[in-house]
Amino acid sequence: MKKRIWLFKGLALLLPLLALALAEGLLRLFGYGHDYRLFVDDPQRKGYLIMNPHASERYFTETENATVGNFEPFRQKKSEGTFRIFVLGESTTIGYPYFHNGSFHRWLHYRLLHTFPGRNFEIINLSLTAVNSYTVFGFGKQLIEYEPDAVLIYTGHNEYYGAMGVGSTSSLGGHPALVRLVLKLREFRLMQLLNRTLAGVRKIASGGTVDLRENLMKRMAADQQIPYGSDTYQTGIDQFKTNLNDLCQLFSERRIPVLISNLVSNEKDLKPFISAPGTTEKSAQYQYSLANQAYTSGHFREAKQRFSRAKELDLLRFRAPEAINQVIRALAAHYPNVTEVDAKAVFERNSPNGILGKETLLEHVHPNLYGYALLSDAFYEALKKKRLIAADWKNEISFDQVRKQMPITPVDSLKGVFEMMILKEGWPFNERMPPEEKRAKTVEEQLAGALVVKQISWRDAMDQLLAHYQKVNNPQGALRVTEALSLEYPYEPGFYEQAGKLSLNLNQHEQAVWYLKKAFQLEETFSTAQSLFITLLKLDRPDEALVYLRYAAAHNETKFSLNELQTFVEQLVAVKNRYLTDTTNVLMSNQLAAGYLKFANTAGAAKYVAKSLRTDPRNAVALQLKSQLQAIKNESE
Amino acid sequence: MEFLREFWLFMRTRKRYWLYPLLILLLLLSALTILTTGSALAPFIYSLF
Structure with missing residues (x-):
């Protein structure tokens, strides 16, 4: 009997767990709550994944406040030759206030696509506004199984007031292990139910009164001032260090290259939000005034130091303290596969007297478009230095070029x-x-x-x-x-095709080929192949044109046969290959010019006529071809 | 059958063995949730980030 009693006791103790498991099962069965994993199948595209729109809810107590990021699809199974980059971080990382192509990762994507025209790049930005290192850690650790070739990180400004920040979380904000436990538990629907119930109770208890935003903000500022060097200040830094260190360690174990940028803040053109009163060394406003005086007098070194000090002393910690940048530097020094991207130095080099202000930043932390271009440049140069994509960056496009071309x-x-x-x-x-x-x-x-x-x-x-x-x-x-x-x-191949055709209309042939090739890669059509072979022949690239000509001939949608042209281009390729071994052979350059002229490719013909005449200015055949070309030109005018 | 009947009787009479753990678990989870709750004012600053 005694044995049985002990058995009953054991079973009774297990029963609550069973009851919770049953409740969890029932909630899932009836579709309550959300799945918080990072990626879900892209409903628009089979075989692709996108960021789960609910993934961020885990980090926000009130799930309706959860911010949503980009939905950039990527292949479930990484194709060969694809370089896959994940980007983690906060509002600056996702390009606030521009988002879309204003974001630094798009500048980087555009530049990499044009630096390596034959490579596929997947740059998936998983950043969200209002989050901090807890979200970066939470998202980052899920990336391992998605074969990243590199992970780019820009984070640190939201350690105090972002979601789960030490300044915005009630009591346990500074205990990473406990916060992570709660975040883990939020995966359970039962916890989601509990969370919503408590939120409802809080709402009822507050009487549902709506306070003015202005008043709420002021009250918050009064409640959540964080003095330099205080316990809360230090807790924020420790929290950042723990989360980033654990993430770097995880990526290091898997030998995944990580590039973390240090942070930039407005120094010169933003007075401290809240300052201790008086004219003491601890007053942010006082330091800021002295900095301005030094700046006006041309003492830029002193001005820089004082502006930086004013930022450090600002009681409203919307700008990351320098200690965060020191943590980033230490991580890069500790882990061999972690690289510090010195964006701050890039911004300083591009700011008057090396002091960051309105030239590159819109307000306290977010860069303007020029600033985002600079941030992308810092990552581009770091990738190049690490030789992560290729050893040779021979088609590199300059910063000025990307600034001019970026759409x-x-x-x-x-x-x-x-x-x-x-x-x-x-x-x-x-x-x-x-x-x-x-x-x-x-x-x-x-x-x-x-x-x-x-x-x-x-x-x-x-x-x-x-x-x-x-x-x-x-x-x-x-x-x-x-x-x-x-x-x-x-x-979407349609946009590439359209961009290609618009480039053709503007006589931007190289660009047209780039876009049309992208379109053809995604969707092989007669129309794209036709535009491509015509343009490539104009650019005197018959070997490349032949690929598309063969496709067009096999899928011809016109009443004209392309077989004759195909035979001609095959001969042209052979002649051109012979000519390349003897570029002074006028007979062959004339042959190439005549060939092009036969199919009204005046650009190709003119190129070889010029070559013939450079070698032999009195060559009769070349002169005759030149006059034929002139006649065609006159006719078209 | 006999076993289940006896177990049921045990549960009815000695509730502390299953009710207390259940209550403790729920209280613990609620405490954790409350202690990591974001400030009610936090959402208003999100527009700054």
């Missing part, structure tokens, strides 16, 4: 301007909005305005902008919008 539309940049106006009007900036100009708004301004107030989506804004540029006959503008769309939707 950012006027709507994108205006959206950033408008978003800033709205942000700065409120606490803690409290800047007056400039008076509205009394003039009709341009189409770009109208679209950017509608985008800021979420009246339309970015895709709609781009579609309308494209339609507008086509209507007013602005092919350059139309091309830029189409390029922007192709960067945002890299798996």
Whole structure:
């Protein structure tokens, strides 16, 4: 009997666990709550994954406040030759306030695509606004099984007030092990139910009163001032160190290269949000005033030190303290596969007197478009230095080139301007909005305005902008919008094809080939193949043209036979290969010119006529070909 | 059958063996949830990030 009693006791103790398991099972069965894993199948594209829209809810107590990031699809099974990069971080990392192609990862993507035209790049940005190192750690540890070739990280400004930050979490915010346990438990639907129940109770207890945002903000500021060197200050740094260290260790064990950037903040053009009063060394405002005086007197070294000190002393910790950058440096020194990306130095080199301000930053921490370009440059140079993608970066495109070419539309940049106006009007900036100009708004301004107030989506804004540029006959503008769309939707061949054809209309043949090849890679069509072989022949690249010509001949949609042209191009390739071994052979260059002329490729013909005449200026055949070319030119004029 | 009947009787009379653990577990989970709750004001600063 005694034995049986002990058995009953044991079973009784197990029963609560069984009851919880049963409740969990029932909640799942009836579809309560959400799955928080990082990736889910892309509903639009079979075989692709996207970031789970619910993944961030785990980090927010009130799930309705959870921010949502990008949905950048990538192949479930990484294809050969693809270089896959994951990006982790916060609002700066996702390109606030521009998002989309304003973000540094898109600048980087665009530049890498053009540096390595034959390579496939998947750059998946998993950053979210308002999160900190807990989310970076939580997301990062799930990446291992998705075969990353590199992980890029930019985080640290939100350690105090971001989700699960020490300044915004009630009591256990500074205990990483406990916070991680709670985050893990939130995977269970039972915990999600408990969370929602408690949130409901809190709402009822507060009487559902709505406070003005302004008042709430002011109260928060009073409650959550974090003095330099205080326990809470240190807890924030320790929390960052623990999360980033554990993540770096995990990636190190798997030999996954990690590139972490140090952080940039506005030093010169942002006065401290909240300062200790008086004229003591501990007053942020006092340091800021002294810094300004030093700057005006041309003592830039002293000014830099004092601006930096003012930032450190700011009681409202919206800007990461320098200690965070020191943690990043120490991690890079400790783990061999972790590289520190010195974005701060890049920003300093591109700021007057090396002091960061409005030239590169919009407000306290977020870069402007130039700043995002600089941030991407810092990562690009770090990737190059580490030789991660290839040993030889021979087709490298310069920073100036990428700035000129990057498909950012006027709507994108205006959206950033408008978003800033709205942000700065409120606490803690409290800047007056400039008076509205009394003039009709341009189409770009109208679209950017509608985008800021979420009246339309970015895709709609781009579609309308494209339609507008086509209507007013602005092919350059139309091309830029189409390029922007192709960067945002890299798996839609239509945008590449359209960008290719628009480039052709603008006689940008090299660019046209680049886009058309991308389109053909995604979807083989007669129309793309035709545009490609014609353009490649114009560019005197018959060997490349032949691939597309063969496809076009086999899938011919016109009534004209392409077989004759195919035979001709095959001969042309043979002649050209022979010619390349003897470039002074006028007979062969004339043959190539005549061949091109036969199919009205005047650009190709002119190139070889010029070569013949350079070798033999009186060559009769070359002169005759030249006059034929001139006649064609006169006719077309 | 006899075993289950006896077990049921045991459960009815000695509730502390299953009720207390259940209560403790639920209290622990609730405490953890409350202690890691974000400040009610935090969402308002999210627009800054």
